[in-house]
Amino acid sequence: MASNGPRPEVVAGQxxxxxxxxxxxxxxxxxxxxxxxxxxxxxxxxxxxxxxxxGAPLYGVTTGSGANRTIRIPPEExxxxxxxxxxxxCVGVGPPLPADVVRALMLVRAHGIAAGATGAHPMVAQLLxxxxxxxxxxxxxxxxxxxxADLAPMAHAALPLLGLGEVEHHGRRLPAREALAEAGxxxxxxxxxxxxxxxxxxxxxxxxxxxxxxxxxxxxxHADVAAALSLEGFCGNTSPLDPRAVDARPYSxxxxxxxxxxxxxxxxxxxxxxxxxxxxxxxxxxxxxxVHGVSQDALCAVEETLAVELNAPGxxxxxxxxxxxxxxxxxxxSGRLALHFDAxxxxxxxxxxxxxxxxxRLMSPHHTSFPRYLTPxxxxxxxxxxxxxxxxxxxxxxxxxxxxxxxxxLPLAEGVEDHAAMTLLTIGKVGQIVERLxxxxxxxxxxxxxxxxLLGGPGNPAxxxxxxxxxxxxxYEAVREVAGFLDEDRILAPEVERVRDLVSSxxxxxxxxxxxxxxxxxxxxxx
Numbered sequence: 001m002a003s004n005g006p007r008p009e010v011v012a013g014q015x016x017x018x019x020x021x022x023x024x025x026x027x028x029x030x031x032x033x034x035x036x037x038x039x040x041x042x043x044x045x046x047x048x049x050x051x052x053x054x055g056a057p058l059y060g061v062t063t064g065s066g067a068n069r070t071i072r073i074p075p076e077e078x079x080x081x082x083x084x085x086x087x088x089x090c091v092g093v094g095p096p097l098p099a100d101v102v103r104a105l106m107l108v109r110a111h112g113i114a115a116g117a118t119g120a121h122p123m124v125a126q127l128l129x130x131x132x133x134x135x136x137x138x139x140x141x142x143x144x145x146x147x148x149a150d151l152a153p154m155a156h157a158a159l160p161l162l163g164l165g166e167v168e169h170h171g172r173r174l175p176a177r178e179a180l181a182e183a184g185x186x187x188x189x190x191x192x193x194x195x196x197x198x199x200x201x202x203x204x205x206x207x208x209x210x211x212x213x214x215x216x217x218x219x220x221x222h223a224d225v226a227a228a229l230s231l232e233g234f235c236g237n238t239s240p241l242d243p244r245a246v247d248a249r250p251y252s253x254x255x256x257x258x259x260x261x262x263x264x265x266x267x268x269x270x271x272x273x274x275x276x277x278x279x280x281x282x283x284x285x286x287x288x289x290x291v292h293g294v295s296q297d298a299l300c301a302v303e304e305t306l307a308v309e310l311n312a313p314g315x316x317x318x319x320x321x322x323x324x325x326x327x328x329x330x331x332x333x334s335g336r337l338a339l340h341f342d343a344x345x346x347x348x349x350x351x352x353x354x355x356x357x358x359x360x361r362l363m364s365p366h367h368t369s370f371p372r373y374l375t376p377x378x379x380x381x382x383x384x385x386x387x388x389x390x391x392x393x394x395x396x397x398x399x400x401x402x403x404x405x406x407x408x409x410l411p412l413a414e415g416v417e418d419h420a421a422m423t424l425l426t427i428g429k430v431g432q433i434v435e436r437l438x439x440x441x442x443x444x445x446x447x448x449x450x451x452x453x454l455l456g457g458p459g460n461p462a463x464x465x466x467x468x469x470x471x472x473x474x475x476y477e478a479v480r481e482v483a484g485f486l487d488e489d490r491i492l493a494p495e496v497e498r499v500r501d502l503v504s505s506x507x508x509x510x511x512x513x514x515x516x517x518x519x520x521x522x523x524x525x526x527x
Contacts, residue, residue, distance in 0.1 A: 012107060012129065013037025013114030015311050018303060021210045024132065025104040031129045033114045033122075040116025041125065043321035045193075048119035051326060052078060052192040059317050059328055060085070060196035061119075082195030086162065089155035089199050092141030097153065097208075099168060102137045104207030105150075105157060108310060113197060116321065117313035120197035123188055127161050134183040139166040139173065140204075147423030149314075149332045150204035158198035163187030193319075200316060202334045205423040206309045209337060212431045213302050216344065219434050219441075220295055222503045223351055224257055225512055226444045227288045228264040229472045230358045233451025234368065236285045237278060238270050246289070253293030253300070261289060263516050264471030282367065284357035291354055295347040302340045309337060335421040338406040345430050348437060349402035352395045355440050359384075359391060359447045374450045374486070381489045384447055390496070391443040394436045401429045401436075442500035445508075449479045450486055471516035478502055478511045 008027075010020045013034030023029040048061065055075070057063055062078065064071040065085065073081045097105075106128050112118060113125035131137075138160045144152035159165030160176035163186075169179040180186060190198075231238075239245065246258040265271070280286065314332045319325075361367045363374055363384055375383025405426040452468065468476060482502065483495035502508040 010107070012111040012125070013041070013116075016107075016111055018210045018213065018306055018310065021104050021107055021207065021310065022214050024107045025100040025207070025211055028135075031107060031110070031132050033110070033125055033129060037114045037116055038122050038125075040321060041114055041118075041120070041122045042116075044116050044119045044319040045121050047319060047321050047324060047326070048193045049191070058193075058326055060200065061192045065196070065200075078192050079190055082190040082192065083162065085195035085199055086155050086158045086190070087164070089151045090159065090165075092144035092152040092156050094141050094143035097140045097142045097204075099137045100211060101204075101208045102140050102157065103132060104211055105140075105153070105203040106132050106137075106207075108203035108207045109154070109157070109198065109201055111310070112201065112203065112313055112315065115311075115313065117319055118197040118315045119193040119317075119319035119326070121188075121191055121194055124161065124190075124194050124198065127185065127188055130183070130185055131160065131167075134185065135169060136160065136176075136179045136183060136185075137168045138176070139168060142428075145204065145424040147202075147205060147334055147338060147421040147425065149200040149202055149316075150424055151199050153204040153424070154201050155199045157204070158195070161188055161198070162190070197315060200332065202309065202314050202332060202337075202423065205334055205337060205427060206306060208424065208431070209302070209306050209341065209427045210310070212341075212427055212434065213299060213306060215434045216295075216299050216302075216348070216430065218506055218509065219348075219437055219503070220292065220299065221260075221509050222441055223295075223355070223437070224260050224292060225264060225471065225475045225508065226355065226441045226448065227285075227292070227358065228261050228469070229448040229452070229475050230362060230444055231261075231265070231285060232268060232270065232468055232472050232476075233362055233448045233455065234281070234285060234358070235455070236270065237281050238265065240286050240289060241265075249290075251290070251293055251297065253296030254290045255293070256296055257292040258289045264475075264512070265469035266471065266516065268469035268472065269467045270469070282357070282361050284354045284361060288351075288354050288358075291347075291350050295344070295351055298340070298344040298347040302337075302344055305337050305340050309334065333421060334423040335406065338421040338423040338426045341423070341426040341430050342404045342406050345402040345404075345426070345433055348430070348433050349398050352398040352433075352437055352440055355437075355444050356391050356395045359444050360388070362447050362451045363388070368451070370451060370454050374447060374454060375489075376454075376487055383486060383489070384450065384492075387443055387446070387492060387496075391440050394440050398433050398436050398440075401433050405429055438500050438503045439496065441503050442496050445475070445479050445499050445503075446483055446492075446495065449476055449483070452476055453485045469516075471512045474512045474515045475508060478508050 011034050110125045110128035138157045140153050140156040163177040165176050167176045167179045318327045372378045373383030373385040375381040405422050482498035
């Protein structure tokens with residue numbers, strides 16, 4: 001997380017945006033609770049307390065949970081039961097979630113409680129916000145959720161509120177009770193509905209999903225830049241970018257990508273039809289705007305769903321204080337989110353295969369005027385030949401990760417929980433795809449920059465720059481600042497890492513946007 005710069009305030013309990021979550025998770029924005037939302041939260045909590053005192057059957061409050069839903073909880077054990085709901089679900093395994101994901105899930109859960117439909121005591125939301133603002137982050141294992149309310153990760157995230165478990169604070173891992181004491185905070189006691197509210201929530205999926213979506217948006221913008229630079233190096237035909245052709249099949253993503261690529265190529269000699277290498281290019285060059293457009297549309301569907309999930313209570317039971325109603329429901333089912341992330345993974349896989357094929361075509365003398373593998377002296381030099389192993393291996397991993405995760409579930413709780421969406425799994429897979437595609441794009445940018453130099457003559461970038469568009473020239477210059485022309489074989493791995501860093505940090509996109517208003521400006525990624 002960034003530690004310097006402004007820390008704009010985010011108000012939980014009133015409508016949040018995806019960007020708000022990114023600001024809190026990655027830019028360290030401070031959080032406060034909305035007073036109007038807190039009033040509704042107090043009313044919903046008061047309703048739960050009245051109904052619990054009356055002995056009315058309330059799932060997870062006066063009755064057990066899951067297969068134990070038929071067992072009544074004695075009045076004197078209601079508080080202990082809520083603690084048990086937290087501790088019993090702390091069964092997560094594997095490496096801990098990154099701090100930004102933990103911050104995101106804490107904000108999402110505090111926001112849901114403060115909005116007033118959970119019935120939990122408002123002090124639960126307040127302590128979550130206090131922990132966020134103090135930079136105290138629970139240690140939350142990354143594995144153990146089936147995506148129907150993220151019970152295990154949410155339970156681990158709730159432990160510090162009870163003074164249990166471990167946290168990360170200022171780079172140190174220490175017992176939660178010690179960190180709370182350092183920050184002047186104290187654990188709370190759980191009452192009716194508090195433990196269920198903390199554990200039975202999709203906040204982990206929604207929080208992680210928002211951050212992964214932000215990373216995908218950044219990735220897609222860089223993918224357009226890399227493809228445009230490859231088109232320059234390939235002397236590609238620009239006719240597929242013609243607005244008349246694009247508008248003839250008016251998909252919004254396709255239109256947006258074509259518009260951005262035209263902006264990136266503004267000033268390029270590619271617009272002179274006589275410079276095209278062929279009347280019709282290989283599909284990896286000709287069809288990347290519609291393929292990238294599918295990913296854009298899939299991402300938009302993900303973001304629209306996340307916006308609903310972020311602001312709509314998914315709690316079971318749902319508390320409606322104005323109607324004096326507590327309603328059992330299935331609103332915690334996050335299958336829509338899982339399906340959209342699965343679709344996004346498949347779309348990104350299509351992009352990965354196109355990027356790999358563009359790199360292959362750039363290396364082939366059958367498709368270009370370049371020597372094989374983009375080296376001035378083939379034979380004695382391998383050039384970019386060995387880099388093929390890298391991006392082909394990465395694309396194979398992407399293809400494996402793109403297999404749908406939302407279909408992988410088994411019945412639980414003696415058949416009461418006989419379905420699951422596996423939402424956290426599908427979101428995590430897309431996050432892993434992003435990491436691999438950043439490296440694929442780094443390989444493409446390196447190959448495209450090499451091709452551009454070969455067009456102008458080895459070691460003569462000034463001549464090659466003169467033929468580039470405004471946006472592609474900015475991208476070329478950024479690459480060349482961290483990776484030089486490959487005139488003789490050398491160790492390429494560090495250069496791949498440096499170019500990948502340009503992509504993952506957003507620096508490449510910032511350089512491009514400084515000269516070309518592409519509409520691709522970063523919306524918030526890892527800092």
